[in-house]
Amino acid sequence: MVQKACIFDLDGVITDTAHYHFLAWQRLAHSLGLPFDEDDNHRLKGVGRMESLDYILAKGTTAYSMDERLALAQQKNEDYKTLIGGITPADILPGIVEALDWLKANNWRIGLASASRNAPQVLASLEITGAFDYVADAGAIPKGKPAPDIFLDVARAFGLPSSQCLGVEDAASGVAAIKAADMFAAGIGDADILAQADIVLPSPEGLVEKVLKPF
């Protein structure tokens, strides 16, 4: 049998940390007198920390030095880390454990392609670190989503061509990254926002039957 790989995004796919990113960014934006709503949040899903900060700061007219920007990013990250501090295995979204079990039983490689530098901590809190054969190091990959680099990094680690890899994403930028990597894209969330995906499910429930088995 030909080896296949499933490459997961983390925030918003495996657990609902996308909401915590939203809360932490909104708090920072409001503290600077800048607006931040659900639409902004959708745009920032999958987008790296400094790029996200710059998107928010561009809503105002104040110029910030590099040091000030780093301090603001750190402030957001401290808030975010407090918010994710209480994460437990109960926070794994329905359908994910079933998918991981099925992938393991069927000998697929399992990878993580998250832009978050907090990903290893979140996986540890969810107690699923051991389920992954490879976790991409976001800090070592300069070009973030929608560039394909992080998904290609995982495929390279597995020694597999893109045609054998399936990516799972909740962000439009993430789906764009998977397609740019020439992989099959499963979107989790709103079909209008994730229109570029090959298939969209409202949640990870049904991944095994509707996405993994047919691939």
Ligand code: G6P
């Ligand atoms: C993921 C999330 C983004 C977040 C990015 C960086 O892609 O979807 O909302 O900004 O990771 O996360 P970090 O934890 O490193 O700030």
Ligand code: MG
């Ligand atoms: Mg995500």
